[in-house]
Amino acid sequence: MASQREPDDEAIQDDELQYGHGPMTMEELDDKYGGDEDTPRPRNHSKTPPFSELLVSLFNPLNDNKKRPTGPKVVAKKGPGSKTVSPHEQRRNIIQQFILRWRSQVGNDFYPALRLILPEKDRDRPMYGLKEKAIGKLIVKMLKINANGDDAQSLLNWKLPGQTTASRMAGDFAGRCFEVLSKRAMRQDFGDMRIAEVNELLDRLSAVSKEEDQLPIFSQFYNRMNADELLWLIRIILRQMKVGASEKTILEMWHPDGEILFNVSSSLRRVCWDLWDPSIRLDDDRRGIELMSCFQPQLAQFSQHSIQKMIERMGCTSDNPEFWIEEKLDGERMQLHMKPDPNVKGGRKFAFWSRKGKDYTYLYGSSLEDQNSSLTRFLKDAFDPGVESIILDGEMITWDPVTRSMVGFGTLKTAAISEQRNPYGETGHRPLFRIFDCLYINDKDITGFMLQDRREALERVVKNVDMRLEIHKYQVAATAAEVETELRKVIEEASEGLVLKNPRSVYRLNSRNDDWMKVKPEYMTEFGESLDCVVIGGYYGSGHRGGMLSSFLCGLRVDDNAIKAGADPMKCLSFFKVGGGFRAEDYAKVHHKTEGKWRKWDRNNPPRDLIVLGGNDNQQFERPDEWIKPCDSVVLEVKAASVAASDHYGYQYSLRFPRFKKLRDDKSWKEALSTYEFVELKSRVEEESKNKALKIDTSRRASKRLKKEVLIAGNNTKIRTPYAGPQTKAFEGLSFWVMTGKEDQPKKTKAEMEQIIKSNGGKIVQSSTATDSVICIGDKRVVKVASLIKSGETNIVKPAWVLDALKQVEIDGAERQRFLIPSEPAHMYHMLEEVREHIEGAVDDYGDSYARDVNVDDLRRLMEDMIHPKDSEFSATEFLSELEERGKGFGEVPGSMFRRCVARFVPANDETSGIDLEIAKNQFLFAGGTIAGDDEDDSITHYIVTSTDSKLVRDLRKSISRGSLRIPRIVSLSWLSDSWKEKTVLDEEQYAIVV
Template sequence: MSSQRAPRHIDKEAREDDDLQYGHGPLSKEELEAKYPNRPLNHHKTLPFHELLVSLFTPLSENKKKPTGPSAAGRAKRGPHGPTHQSPHEVRRIIIERFISRWRSEVGHDFYPALRLIIPEKDRDRAMYGLKEKTIGRLLVKLMKIDKNSEDGYNLLNWKLPGQTFASRMAGDFAGRCFEVLSKRPMRTSMGNMRIAEVNQLLDQLSSAPKEEAQLPIFQIFYNRMNADELMWLIRIILRQMKVGASEKTFLDLWHPDGETLFNVSSSLRRVCWELTDPSIRLEGNETGVTLMQCFQPQLAQFQMHSFQRMVDNMRPTPEDTEFWIEEKLDGERMQMHMVEDDSVPGGRRFGFWSRKAKDYTYLYGSGIEDENGAITRHLKKAFDSGVRNLILDGEMITWDPEADIMVPFGTLKTAALSEQRNPFAGNGPRPLFRIFDIIYLNDEPLTQYTLRDRRRALERCITNVYRRFEVHSYTSAHSVEAIEPLLRKVVAEASEGLVLKNPRSIYRLNSRNDDWMKVKPEYMTGFGESLDCIIIGGYYGSGHRGGRLSSFLCGLRVDQNHIQKGADPMKCYSFFKVGGGFKAEDYANIRHHTENKWVDWDPRKPPIHLIELAGGEAQFERPDVWIKPCDSVVVSVKAASVCASDSFRVGLTLRFPRFKHLRMDRDWSTSLSIQEFINLKSRLEEESREKEFTVDTRRKAAKTSKKQLLVAGNDNKATKPYAGHGSDAFHGLNFCVLSEATKLPKRSKAELEQFIKANGGSIFQSPTIQADTIVIADKKVVKVASLIKSGLQNVVRPRWLFDAVQQHEIDLGREGQLVPFEPRHMFYTVQHEVERIQQNVDRFGDSYGRDVGPAELKEICDDMPKEELGSGVETDALLSQLQGQHHDLGLRDMKGFMFSDFHAYIASWQRGQGVVDLGEDDLRCLLVEHKLRFGLASVISDLEDASITHIVVQEGVDKLKSIREKISHRKVVPRIVTLEWVEDSWREGTLLDEDRYAPRG
């Protein structure tokens, strides 16, 4: 379908508007004209910005407050002569249609300037502003020159807290709170005179302004030319939080019947407005499908609060075909990849990457196979079948840790991609991995109308996996609901996101949530948690409809009396978890009733550490907005999916997916769960853990709950093998957490290590907790070990120490109550401040001061001792030759006599063959450099044509540099060119310095 051509008559102001809004965006005016030669041009200037408020935003917002549903529809039909009034749905359509009609008649057919302000969250052409409520609040405080500690300043910067004089409806509504402050000190009281085109121009400038200093002048213009109402809606546009009571589907459909269809396949408001100018001209069939290098709106998974059987039944199985697929839900970013053959690109293939929200990530993952910044594409030379000319893939971009061979949480994805750009073949750091689960387009044909089963066959024939970089996501074929339970239990044990159930008979439906794809997350399930009765110690204010009220709470564990320091308050609690789900209106009302007038604002400068202790020290992790004394608070019963380690809460552990069940008014702070009670409960449940069936939690009311078993992460590896040997009390009173098997002799499984510890008097925990003084045992960098090492808070001890400690205990029973101290050989990871102390437990050769060393270990120590003197009869030349060949393994690079071994150096620009007394200052310097190279076992080459040259050493500013580069440019291995200073400085420092820092200029 072709675009409607621009009208012939265009007034001067319309041209000015066009230049304003299209001359400062990501594309220049010339680029726009070339890309969209037939784009519509408005024949008059755009409407004033305040017309959006008067004609659209305010009427729609007021209409939103009217009741909807069957009762409203019924009332609309009463009356002897037809409806007495229209339903809110009809009124909404009339408001939008009236505005669109006015735009067409008074402005023209280019609706894009208005639409990108009406639904800014769908505008992909304007970059993100990088502005959040806090930053805008600071800008307004500076703009109006008010004290940040004044009532208005405080309320702008703490917008979630109830204001001292504001109406409660404004709490949690940042734009509304801005209106209250701005209306007290406006630059103008009447509507402003800014046109929509001018607003778009300034918003483009705002999106490209790097810092607050550059953003402030732009806000100053808005402030000078808009009243408080206009500024309130402008802030909502910037924050992309409109909520006017009409969805983008409604606006797009009322602009053109095919508006939503084109947006789903292009994610472009610009295309919708510029290609669909006449509602009577419809899209043709080939224009409604996905196209290459045009970001589409992907199909999404539906969440179902039904039984597993209901979920499977909703996939419309037949007696002949009952199959459904189960995939692991990945914790990453939804990503679509487009690939097309293009001979103009190095490598012959051009790529594009877009997120679910249509953000272009091609700069990060690569535009071509030879793209040096391509964190993904540079690894795809052999990833596609030879018959593939172009395709579109749908999948998830995740972060993969190759050392632990595990998926890393989503928040690290961009960091991993940037690291991969800088060092693509390092092999040991986290990297992006694209997991593909669907193919949408292949060799010029959209595949959305084919079944998932057929699309999957095509995908598997097109793609060759690139290990841990580019892989087809696996699935499990199932025919009954019994297959779901073990897989869900497995992903919960591995702390994964959950599952997705898919219908293999389904087509791909753009921008749709339906029963063909259904997600099942562990937090939606029952049977995974025991109800824990914890005390509320803090609260957090909500936003939106929960604005101005406490919507979530910080819960703590009571510190046991034996852990209370002398003189400390006995009510002290440690932060444990936050909970905000599961509350009903009456639950909030009950909590509010029992705690009214007892909340205190949290002052970061004077935290109530005598009563409430947070994690992070002065950083105060998970700091609440308000706090309450435990004796004034209430106890809540909370259920969780599992327990996991956390640095964000003082206990060192937290609950995964906590949900409120009910208030425990029969308990007070003194009978709420304490730290030791929780540890004992956790330990007992790990010991008594058994398989239980579970179902989906469909209950809406907080019914009377029975105690459910608490799943603690890691209890699936519970010890079952008996300890084959006699026991002792060597580990009496000690707590252990075993995270991996012993990989070195004596090799033992995780279960056998746990039984060994128990037989010698130790206690086992499945999660490390600082509160219980746990000794963490591991020989491999598994997930939890990697997490502990990253935190840097806890030692990780090798299993070898267990055997050494018990053996020494049996040898020397007289040293009662003492254990073998940790030695360097015992440590898998040592926290920084203990490295020196542990090193002091052995002598300089590694011989232990605290235990008897056996013959085998003594031989190891002797073998590792450095040979300080050479015996007689040693052939020096033979020894040097042997050492030169092994300098890498023996670490001899730091010895000056081996520093430049294996180097073949050519020194440019000096005259050999003269006597030393005849040499000039520069030539003498070159001679000294040559001597240093030779002494460091480098070979000095006299002919530049020699192909073995690895380094060319030049004087800074040498005039032959250009010709030297031309001579070596054709070589397969190009030598490094460095200055004389590189050799001199390396010699002086006694180690090879970075060659890049000594590259000659010019």
Template structure:
């Protein structure tokens, strides 16, 4: 079971209340026509399900396995291109499938899209089926014994196969394919159409018992081959991973598809309202609407100092105000309220989570809802003048006995308890904290500034004590206000802060700098390491499939905690660790524990040896366990320690990483509960006196400033005649050059005019001549500002002139009259009626369809492909959030060095060898940050590029001048071995002692 950082999610969350999530899985055609009178109807039957695989899933999946070469600047590939870039190849595959659907089926793409993006389909209820349950169904369907080789492999899909079937260990759908391909009913492709698959999946989502689910699986089995069944299982599990995001797929269907999905969270609406790609939505149609779940704005992680946060927020000396809010540890929730005479009380309410899950069934649909956990208590929360409203906030758990917020993992339990006992005075309960108002009395207010939305919120909503409350904030105007606010919330055991720009609009489905999280690194640092005993193991997936990929470690229960008559050989679960192991480390542990592991039996857990959190729910239950006396002790280091209900110690380590195997210790000398408590108390005391807060540091792209070459000895300007190309490319065109050129090089107005005239263009000194005229400018001088105010004229940067000439030279004599079209990068100002045409000349990353880009532009394009400027996705943010909530992605090369700041020494060697260059490249690719100076306080490692004694002596002198904790000094082999092993290895194994240099 997954867990939050502060505690496990309730088991009730696993059930997911399928009857409430989908609501109407089996709508009749008549009902749909009545609800959506203008919905499109296909002129032909839907495609076969195997068409979806052969034309879309398999080709996209194949691209993930294809070796990728360098992306060329002119990879503008048509259908006949022999070497498309991976991104363009994906778009071609998806575009062809959509075109085929439109021509062969019709305009209703919804039947296919809900299978392509099953995780985004909110109209179908959850199936309530996970790998184990599907495995049991397949065992019965195939009439094989659970104890047979194939039965065992299905039910224990993370384990290596009983014989040689280990290739698919850790991949459940792949393991199903292995088993079903031996006994498939069809060897050729199946005959089920997409519409039939959807009908059966609707029935499966409504079936809650095995006897109802099994006949549905039997129909699939009889009419599909093994490959189709494998993809069907991925659809049911909502684990497609085809290598194309929903953003890409939606954008190819319609330019406004993503915008409509952001405000509705409905694939059905996207498909039924956007059938013609040439017809765009009006402004109001892309705004939030009542009773339609939208994708909320999110807070950005800040990667630098408090001051840089303030700068990013847009604070200026003239308007320095920003807001500080407490970051709440709950579930993001939006509340919609409308007038409805059919609901008792005259108001209908609806609740949706950030993931668009409908929680109305839990919190209530009206003030008189007798089954409501919340709404029956908030009748007085709304001003009588409020007819309708949309609120954004956080649903948290509150304990009236202590009058404090409780960890998020208890929220579902609190809501269910409140449903059964609505007027209990004690016991935890849900509390809705509101921090934004997005819609009020028929008006969308997302385009208003935050401070104005706040006024609307305070005017329309009143606090209902510990049921619905407006979330408070502190007004600040200097960076000095952040630190005391952070210390205050830490003292109250809260999660962090959110800084907000009160002048900002609300941006749907966006993580931007208007809101910023502040999470302090205030937790306990245990110096070098902790020695803990291994008590359990978890089978891995991916490259660790087929063996134990991570371990559960515990603290020894010592004399102070052993009850009378209890087994003294007992450990409490403390943390899980899977990072930092080399192949030989796994091999060593396997050798030392061979034959001593036992399968975990949840019905008869080994409580005499191991105690987990959660009682009968057995949080963080391992796949296998081992007696402490038979086990090994591992030395582990971590970033910090924090409270957690997921582990029996009530604490766990944050970012634990294996350091080394302690062969010199046994379980009796490992860290005990009392030892941990003493160490914790000691460091807390030191921390309160010595340690200051630091903002979370994560990698951010650095901006490189190109320096101009300055030649000393003269400041005179030399006038030279134009000596460049002379073509007819500008023949018949009129130009008005209004300012000098600033980028990519500086040229005076007269120089630009000279270039234009030499290539056939005519020059005018004002933009008043009749007919088409190209106005060039790159400064907001009075003439340029005047044109912009009029709004109907483009202002083009002078750099376009140089690009047009350069492309003419490249294209050869036969293209001398080719005129380069305008691109967004060429424009200082775009007229509204020209914007769509101009943006169509580049792809979504800014790569030109008509010209060769420069090396600098290519670098920027490649950067955009990794992190587009307008993307809401941040790889470092995503990985950090996964780590925070206990869902790591394992040891991935792109995040291996994410928490490392290295200083390469010497910093400017005369000539780096190829090994040094490659190691640096791997370090940066793995998310590491290269420190710019020896004084950077964040440095975690010095990497010695040479082990020459003079170099080490110089490095020792650098370290001697540092204040505080001294970073490790390692050689290049640390980077090389970490990259080779695909995990961050402990530095101590590669440590270079600089003091040794002093002896020589």
């Protein structure tokens, strides 16, 4: 290794401090953290810089760079010497410059800085046990702020909007701390606390849990830091940095092999100490996983395509069609390490780590003799006698030995602690380790072996221990149909889903790739579609939802028996919390209907007569920020994957992955689901589970698609995509730089747009300076477009202008084809201020063009948007709602009651006349319904039949059962006519045809 400068005395003292151990000698540090004569750990020759240097040189520049729009940025003056740097390049430059200064001014030990830059990855420092509210209380006490004052309340209720300037920071706790601290800062300029001292104090903070011990440490930070430094310090403590640079980028900038070593060790300290010299690369034998060293596991890719497409993406071909299907388990990803115990003959040492590197050895056990373990004491016969050391990858789940079934994930830690206290391990829920991979055996890393070979090794050396440690089963498959069959079983058993694996793949650390792919079912039964519950509480959001209720606590009404026993009829048991699926207009509707009716939750005086939470009065699980009386509230329709037992809510069950569907304006709180109705519904669903249809959950579908092949724009090569439009001289004498195609419908590729322009006399160029006057065409913020916008020197016209200009040429005829329509605001992607008045003058107040004929679609769009500019805030929906509230409405208008329905009418040959059926169809269309086309079976919600002929209905059910996307309703024609009369969509169950 290259020689290093000898550290001076002050640097040695600083070196001792920066790891949080007070006065230790170099030898003691080496003994504790590694280092020997052959591979000494690096030493810094100078003191660590002030903590403020991290802010000035790294955190703030990265944060500012994160806010930049994508695209190049001019960093030099215009002219021949100018160059552009993308945000990605700029990010790397910021990090590289900081690291270079550290090496030259401090030394080669980067660990003191890195554990502050990536605090969420630092496994050497324990968790602080401090969340936002606890830190807020410490700051209030430290600054002696009035606990009832605005500043104290803004910290303690940081998600809530307030009346002060801090209200602008709702949802950003560190931002609110800055608002409060900046008014009371001990110093305005940066403090003198060095990085080493910050690490020392943070280590002390992580070692204490009582407020009286934490307060003096916070006071030291407060006395020696200004508000900006304290803001970033709080983000470090919360491990919520979000500076716009991942650990991958930072570790690779420190050393080319930094990410590789982190993936196999999960240790920032090892990355810094083993790879301090960028010129010395990591040996091949150190690139693999190591025994008793936590690694970053391989992950499964989200399902993004049809099942057949997923199989193809795994690399399965006609020559190698085989793949494996495993059940996806609802537990915690866990790795087990085992090695010989040198102190016990025949003994074994164990270690357990979660996917995020949390050490769970204390919970599951460190040895076969560990009587306080919840697992390892039962594993004496789990391994072949020839196994000395092993690393297993799997899932830790909760198992019920009575029902011999898996229990929901939320009970895992409780079950493990209970098992620790159970000396015989005979009853009660217990942890069960399901193994699906073997990665290391007898001092050999086998991650480079194929999955099928690793599996063979696993089955040879590990033996199942019933309900304690088991090898996870898999099924060999070769077709999409086999996956669909297994998915149906998953739905019936209410399981998590499936994982498809390529048996010919190697194990790739810290990677989410197509070798393993998740498939999750979406439950389509009545249970999943129609679950209407009343809102009883609300939670304030963070980030862009800060200051508003962004998720809601829903409850089940008590049943009649409870009311007879004296319960308030409005009493509700908390059931689940939902925050997904809401649009801005949904939040607005809920706010409008409940405004002024919310009350702050008082933990000391909760509304016990109306709302029952999980846990006792002290625990109050899932306690909301605000609550509302059921009679003042709204009913939400939600959809969920399944039901699971839970002790965190007032009811004994809760929904897993609930998602908002719509606001039930047609239901009052008295019509929301009750506990008795839920039990009936749950029983019915379980009975019908075998007949459920399924579909693949594509909610994580990738937005990007494979790019089509295009030719280089502007050359003389023949365009492969033919153009069938007009061929005129409309663009003669004009030059165009086409940077993107047309993104909206009808879509046109870049090559197609260039061919259209060339076919109509235009010239294609490849820069805005190719001629004196170039029309720049763009419809998307790609690098070139963003660069032009940044320069502020030219307008950018959407491709739609080209097509609209040619349409007008066709209408006006050849004699006027040179008089092109002027650009309108809708045609501009970016326009300079000097042309804004001219361009906006091309249309009237409603957006109607003065120079261009409108078509049917244009006219429809104009009519929809035709709100008087003097009253642009006017909302017809809100206006009608206010009239209804004041008893001055226009009555029921059925113009959109079927807007969510897609129907197919099934006529009989003899019972219904054609005239009656046409009237019914027109009523359905008038009320907003959609009649499905011949190729739209998957979107149908209702089959409306005009006959009760049993054979017709049976044939229809049989046809529907073959589908795989949704289960539509089969209703009689009277459902439509009665709904029309009542001016609302009636419950289909009353009109369902049963044969």
